[in-house]
Amino acid sequence: MVGKIKQILFLVIVTAVIFSFGLSVSxxxxxxxxxxxxxxxxxxxxxxxxxxxxxxxxxxxxxxxxxxxxxxxxxxxxxxxxxxxxxxxxxxxxxxxxxxxxxxxxxxxxxxxxxxxxxxxxxxxxxxxxxxxxxxxxxxxxxxxxxxxxxxxxxxxxxxxxxxxxxxxxxxxxxxxxVLVDDFTTGEATYGDITLSYADFKPVKDKGQNPLIIWLHGGGEGGVDPTIAIGANKAVAFASGEAQEIYGGAYVLAPQAPTYWMQGKTSPLDGTSIYSDALMALIQDYVANNPDIDPNRIYIGGASNGGYMTMLMIRDYPGYFAAAFPVCEGLFDTRVTDEDIVKMIQTPIWYVHSKADKVLNPNFTSIPTYNRMMEAGANNVYLSLFEDVHDTSGLYTNADGQPHEYDGHWSWIYVFNNAPTATIDGVKTTIMGWMAAQSN
Missing domain, CATH: 2.60.40.2180 (Immunoglobulin-like)
Known part of the structure; x- marks a missing residue:
């Protein structure tokens, strides 16, 4: 009996030691x-x-x-x-x-x-x-x-x-x-001697048809990794819950040029792109392979290089897109003919640019082309011309307490935050709200 008591006491002591010191982890x-x-x-x-x-x-x-x-x-x-x-x-x-x-x-x-x-x-x-x-x-x-x-x-x-x-x-x-980047899948498609990588987001399946938003990246996001085309800046915002609610669930397609959308057939910025035909073929194939995309609600936009390409697409395929949103676009107005203007205004357009843009001055691109469109009778074309590009979140300030000021070229920040507005039919309307309402 004494032996059993000693065994029990020994187990109790051992257990206490383990409990007291076994959790000391290094x-x-x-x-x-x-x-x-x-x-x-x-x-x-x-x-x-x-x-x-x-x-x-x-x-x-x-x-x-x-x-x-x-x-x-x-x-x-x-x-x-x-x-x-x-x-x-x-x-x-x-x-x-x-x-x-x-x-x-x-x-x-x-x-x-x-x-x-x-x-x-x-x-x-x-x-x-x-x-x-x-x-x-x-x-x-x-x-x-x-x-x-x-x-x-x-x-x-x-x-x-x-x-x-x-x-x-x-x-x-x-x-x-x-976050959000991982909600996209990636792929590539080859047309002739051109291969385009792309990232795409598919909305939650429903019984209706869904719009398609096409985003064309800027010059810094070219290459062969399309997650850069959506992640190097905030293009993933189109897949966010807020944006998806505005559009009622939208596909997002972000093609990627191996070099630059501005790479023309004769020289850079010549008013053409070696990628035009391949890009349109990719868009058409993507729509065909996703039958719940509404062909009457295909929206196209992009920044800088991508804004340049947006302008070429609405010029070369008038009436195909339900709306376009060129951001700090790089198609110089001297490259736009009067015949081009007539074709372009068949697509509703919302320009976004900053006066502080030192990379692509709006006085040579967005502003004169917009003015010519208005003179030609455009009735669904808007221009949001900001003084500069600054923080809209309230989180970041300069030393003087004013909102942090970004590079003046970065006007895409306003688009991704749905900041551009216009009064349309007496109602203040955001760029995404306007876009979601457009249909061929």
Whole structure:
């Protein structure tokens, strides 16, 4: 009997020791992993948070913004050492932290084995950005990045008990989520000797027909990775819940030129494009392969190079598109004939440009062409001419407290935020609301 009592006491002591000290976890016990979350902002795609694997369950409130230090190294292998964006390194600022599940959902009750670290972002913060512009190629591309998340304060695994997690150093990448970008699929199509990559978004299936929005990227987004065509700026906004509600569920097609839409048959900006025929063939094939697209509600628009191509498409295919929205477009008015004007105004058009645009001055493109259209009797053509391009979110300001001012060429920011408005039939109407109402 005494022997049994001793055995029971021994088990109790062992259990107590395990309970008291077994939860003390260090980097030597388990190497965790991290995942990144990329969200596309007005100023481009940025990593807004990391999801860190802790290895053991901890309660709500066990992690704070001071628990970890977050360090990042970014490289662009296309850029020679010392070039813009070839190597960027530094510590990110953690603004919020919470215990979560593996998908990053905050734990309100019970425990979780992961922690989300939200980080500061902004138009002047290069550490969070996930794309870089290579001046040699003239194109944006996704950068390579490595994070090291180092624990600087203990995590109490169970309040009131001695178990804790300490000394974690996490640098094993477990994947990324690109919000909205990942909702698109990608493909390519070849017509003659031209191959176009593309990204496309399909709306939730319904019993009706759906419009198609075609987005033509700017000069920096050419190449063979169409996720750049939608992700290097905020073109993914057309797949957002807000935009999809406006359009009643819309397809989005973002073709990508290997070089530039402005690459003319004789010279750049000559009023032609070597991609015109292939682009139209791709659009027609896409419509044919998705029979629930409403052929009377096909909308086309694009920025800069893409605005140039938008103008060519409505000139060369008058009446095919239900609406067009050229943004900071690059077709110089001297390349537009009076016969072109007559063809173009068969399509409802909404121009968007900034007076501060130093890349494509609206005085040589949008403004004179718009004026000629109005003189020719156009009755469904609008121009939103902004003084500059500035933050509309209220989140970012200059040193003087005024809204942060972006490059004057970036007027696509206004379009993606549905900011351009016009009074139509006595009603203030947004560009997306106007577009959604257009039908052949």
């Amino acid at each position: 980097a030597q016990d388990k190497e965790g992993t991290y995942r990144t979350v990329i969200e596309v902002q007005d100023f481009g795609p940025v990593i807004t948070k990391v999801i860190v694997e802790l290895g053991h369950p901890v309660p709500k409130g066990a992690v704070t913004k001071d628990t970890f230090n977050v360090h990042v190294e970014k490289t662009d292998p296309r850029v020679p050492e010392g070039g813009w964006g070839a190597h960027v390194e530094g510590d990110r600022t953690v603004t919020n932290a919470y215990v979560s599940d593996k998908d990053g959902n905050q734990i309100d009750n019970g425990t979780g084995k992961y922690a989300v670290l939200e980080m500061e972002i902004g138009p002047n913060d290069l550490l969070g950005s996930t794309v870089n512009y290579d001046f040699a190629s003239g194109h944006n591309d996704w950068v390579d990045y490595d994070y090291t998340i180092t624990q600087v304060n203990d995590i109490i695994a169970h309040p009131g008990k001695s178990g804790k997690i300490s000394d974690l150093e996490i640098d094993t990448f477990a994947g990324e989520t690109r």
